Amino acid sequence: MAFASIFVPNFLLQAVVRAGPAIGKRALVLIEGNPPLCSVVAVSEKATQMGIEIGMTKTDAEQFAGVEIRSRSPAQGKIAHAVLLDIGWSVSPRIEDTAQDAIVLDLSGLTSLFGAEKDITTHLVERAAACGLRVNVATAVNIDTALIAARGFTGITIISPGEESQYLGELPISALSPSDETAEILNRWGVATCADLARLPILDLSERLGQEGVRLHALAQGASERSLVIAEPAHSFEEEMELDDAVEELDPLSFLLGRMLDQLCVRLTARALGAAAIRVRFELQPSFENAVDIREAFPTQRRPSLYEKEIQLPVPARDSKMLLKLLRLRLQLNPPGAPIQKITLAAEAARPRATQGGLFLPSFPDPEKLELTIARIAHVVGEGNVGSPSLTDTYRPGEFQMRRFLTPQEASKTSGDSKSVRHAAEQRASSKVSTSFRVFRPAMPAQLDLQAGCPTRVAFQGLRGDVIAVSGPWRTSGDWWREDPWQQDEWDLEIHFHDSPVGRDRSAHLQPNSGIFRFYYDSLRRGWFVRGVYD
Amino acid sequence: MSSKTSALRLQVESALARRGGLAARVASPFQYRDQPIVETALTGVPPIDLLTGGLPRGSLTEIYGPPCSGRTSLLVSALAMRTAASEVCALVDARDAFDPHSAEAAGVRLQQLLWVRCRNVDQALRATDLLVQGGGFGLIALDLGDTPAREVRYVPLQVWFRFRRAVEHTPTIFLVVEQESNAKTCASLVLGLHAQETRWTQTAGSAGGNSLRHSPGCLLDSWKSRAEIIRSRAKRENLWVREPNEICADACDDGTEFDTTAVWGGVRKR
Numbered sequence: 001m002a003f004a005s006i007f008v009p010n011f012l013l014q015a016v017v018r019a020g021p022a023i024g025k026r027a028l029v030l031i032e033g034n035p036p037l038c039s040v041v042a043v044s045e046k047a048t049q050m051g052i053e054i055g056m057t058k059t060d061a062e063q064f065a066g067v068e069i070r071s072r073s074p075a076q077g078k079i080a081h082a083v084l085l086d087i088g089w090s091v092s093p094r095i096e097d098t099a100q101d102a103i104v105l106d107l108s109g110l111t112s113l114f115g116a117e118k119d120i121t122t123h124l125v126e127r128a129a130a131c132g133l134r135v136n137v138a139t140a141v142n143i144d145t146a147l148i149a150a151r152g153f154t155g156i157t158i159i160s161p162g163e164e165s166q167y168l169g170e171l172p173i174s175a176l177s178p179s180d181e182t183a184e185i186l187n188r189w190g191v192a193t194c195a196d197l198a199r200l201p202i203l204d205l206s207e208r209l210g211q212e213g214v215r216l217h218a219l220a221q222g223a224s225e226r227s228l229v230i231a232e233p234a235h236s237f238e239e240e241m242e243l244d245d246a247v248e249e250l251d252p253l254s255f256l257l258g259r260m261l262d263q264l265c266v267r268l269t270a271r272a273l274g275a276a277a278i279r280v281r282f283e284l285q286p287s288f289e290n291a292v293d294i295r296e297a298f299p300t301q302r303r304p305s306l307y308e309k310e311i312q313l314p315v316p317a318r319d320s321k322m323l324l325k326l327l328r329l330r331l332q333l334n335p336p337g338a339p340i341q342k343i344t345l346a347a348e349a350a351r352p353r354a355t356q357g358g359l360f361l362p363s364f365p366d367p368e369k370l371e372l373t374i375a376r377i378a379h380v381v382g383e384g385n386v387g388s389p390s391l392t393d394t395y396r397p398g399e400f401q402m403r404r405f406l407t408p409q410e411a412s413k414t415s416g417d418s419k420s421v422r423h424a425a426e427q428r429a430s431s432k433v434s435t436s437f438r439v440f441r442p443a444m445p446a447q448l449d450l451q452a453g454c455p456t457r458v459a460f461q462g463l464r465g466d467v468i469a470v471s472g473p474w475r476t477s478g479d480w481w482r483e484d485p486w487q488q489d490e491w492d493l494e495i496h497f498h499d500s501p502v503g504r505d506r507s508a509h510l511q512p513n514s515g516i517f518r519f520y521y522d523s524l525r526r527g528w529f530v531r532g533v534y535d
Numbered sequence: 536m537s538s539k540t541s542a543l544r545l546q547v548e549s550a551l552a553r554r555g556g557l558a559a560r561v562a563s564p565f566q567y568r569d570q571p572i573v574e575t576a577l578t579g580v581p582p583i584d585l586l587t588g589g590l591p592r593g594s595l596t597e598i599y600g601p602p603c604s605g606r607t608s609l610l611v612s613a614l615a616m617r618t619a620a621s622e623v624c625a626l627v628d629a630r631d632a633f634d635p636h637s638a639e640a641a642g643v644r645l646q647q648l649l650w651v652r653c654r655n656v657d658q659a660l661r662a663t664d665l666l667v668q669g670g671g672f673g674l675i676a677l678d679l680g681d682t683p684a685r686e687v688r689y690v691p692l693q694v695w696f697r698f699r700r701a702v703e704h705t706p707t708i709f710l711v712v713e714q715e716s717n718a719k720t721c722a723s724l725v726l727g728l729h730a731q732e733t734r735w736t737q738t739a740g741s742a743g744g745n746s747l748r749h750s751p752g753c754l755l756d757s758w759k760s761r762a763e764i765i766r767s768r769a770k771r772e773n774l775w776v777r778e779p780n781e782i783c784a785d786a787c788d789d790g791t792e793f794d795t796t797a798v799w800g801g802v803r804k805r
Binding site for chain 2: 363364365366369370372373374376377380381385386387388389390391398400402403405406432433434435436437438439440441469470471492494514515516532533534535
């Protein structure tokens with residue numbers, strides 16, 4: 001049984017640089033604390049070369065020219081830690097969440113999947129690099145040795161059984177994380193390295209340092225044994241970015257969203273998952289009118305307003321380019337309306353759908369391509385004007401709702417043939433073709449002449465005609481308990497038109513001499529309307 | 536083919552082959568090529584299917600006629616047949632005239648229908664372009680039935696050509712419903728429709744001698760429409776074309792009649 005430990009050196013700095021790779025090339029310093037007592041908690045290599053040290057005050061750090069000073073971001077640290085866990089879970093199902101900057105993986109049974117330990121560690125380093133983290137990886141037969149080696153050595157370290165003390169011997173005592181008191185005692189004794197500590201007799205060490213001494217002795221020899229504390233796999237995938245300058249235009253925003261989506265998709269791919277939904281949240285720069293309460297004597301700190309959008313996907317996807325296109329189309333339809341100062345992107349993870357096409361099955365649109373096509377169409381015609389019609393449970397004439405268009409696989413799970421569809425299937429079997437109707441939306445106002453309660457002449461939309469056949473009236477009413485009841489008398493009228501109003505048009509011969517229309521008298525609005533035509 | 540013609544053909548082909556380059560790609564321009572077999576799909580209207588052999592896949596089909604000629608009934612019947620075959624269909628509705636109630640009564644599975652509700656021809660054409668380029672649909676219908684003919688005439692021919700090229704070599708049926716034929720040679724099948732006779736039921740208490748037919752319980756029963764092939768590439772004879780809009784009522788090999796029945800219609804027990 002072997003264990004691998006992944007350690008992220010200078011974790012706080014890497015968490016910030018991961019969100020904005022461009023700042024990694026500069027001399028970067030992270031500060032923390034309440035002003036004026038801010039102190040430096042992390043420094044980049046360039047800043048170290050300039051002479052900046054951890055513990056310095058912000059004022060001292062500002063004396064150095066060309067230094068970028070940022071505040072420590074707990075949110076970005078949390079996201080970087082989540083990324084580290086994802087890297088671990090992408091390889092092994094059993095990992096321990098040891099610290100914010102270190103995890104341990106159980107490598108049992110993975111050689112058949114990933115190869116030898118060297119291949120596994122190389123894979124881990126590459127995957128971490130793809131996620132924007134530079135890591136140290138070490139393997140050993142016990143957990144603590146792997147952890148200490150990952151913290152102490154840069155790059156990949158593979159410790160074979162029996163070589164633990166040899167590798168750990170050259171590391172300083174601080175690699176074992178002793179308490180301050182114990183460290184001072186060991187320092188006074190001249191014990192500087194793990195090899196020095198390992199050579200000390202265990203009984204004498206336990207008499208002077210107690211149980212901690214015994215523990216440190218075992219660690220130094222690479223002989224400590226303990227079990228892995230398995231961490232529960234997390235299912236939240238979130239990326240966050242705080243912007244120095246608020247972004248207003250869609251193009252630069254798309255660039256940032258694309259980068260965040262790339263990171264999200266890499267993490268999802270590492271876990272063999274897809275995004276079933278994408279949630280985007282923007283913190284907007286508050287406008288002056290909204291931020292200041294004129295009733296207050298002293299305006300409080302401006303509270304940013306939020307913009308939230310959720311995109312549900314028909315099938316789990318992890319194509320960052322497709323997701324970016326969808327996001328862009330939605331943002332073009334409903335722009336935020338104010339400059340954006342913080343972006344949070346979250347993906348709802350789900351297992352990717354595996355479907356197998358058949359040779360003799362009808363072809364279906366590709367779900368991801370279809371979703372993009374529907375989004376583009378919605379951009380042209382409006383969001384509520386594309387989808388599947390669905391009849392509602394009401395007798396109100398012409399009532400329906402537009403639903404999201406489902407892929408055929410999803411539709412087949414949820415649909416059951418309605419009674420009318422079955423009736424129509426029987427009718428088709430008997431070679432009958434049903435009459436269809438074309439609706440006028442909105443209904444056209446009409447003028448009708450009545451004799452003995454029966455329409456005889458009609459006029460609407462510039463057309464005039466005589467009624468030659470009548471069916472009706474058929475009264476419908478309902479929803480009297482609501483604020484919008486209806487009461488209509490419907491008539492089917494066959495009309496012979498006098499003369500086409502477009503008689504001069506060369507297509508006048510195409511105008512019908514007669515037609516069958518549905519008229520209705522709206523008792524509540526007290527008017528006649530044309531609902532549509534049979535065609 | 537005569538010997539002189541054969542010799543001439545051989546001479547041209549060998550000259551092209553010797554020339555090389557682009558010319559070599561057409562080394563046998565006079566070689567007879569078999570017509571590809573066009574797959575068709577039934578409309579669900581037996582007389583129309585008998586007349587045309589069905590709607591051709593990978594092609595543009597036009598159905599035109601004045602209002603109340605049965606165009607929409609034919610369109611909905613085709614949608615019903617495709618959705619019953621578990622195919623996904625799309626309807627681009629230029630004037631938002633589609634009625635889901637009568638469509639479902641006719642057998643259309645609405646959850647397999649993508650309905651795009653447009654406000655004008657421009658939106659309809661853009662949406663159609665996105666759908667035909669996306670592909671995967673069994674039937675894409677562009678309903679310009681309520682759009683004034685003068686507006687549709689302004690659609691450039693290359694638009695129809697682009698649509699036809701997009702669906703070529705795919706199993707998609709591209710169907711256009713309009714008031715007059717506009718796609719010209721881009722359409723593989725052009726059907727012209729016009730209404731003929733309307734039938735009403737007259738139950739007890741029929742009207743008197745006046746011309747206005749009305750009685751309590753009078754219902755629309757059915758009507759008859761006539762369909763004629765104006766153009767069809769699938770004809771065994773040479774490509775056969777008539778002048779569009781010349782629909783005659785005379786009996787003709789390329790015409791047929793079909794009945795559409797109201798949902799509540801049918802034989803009633805007396």
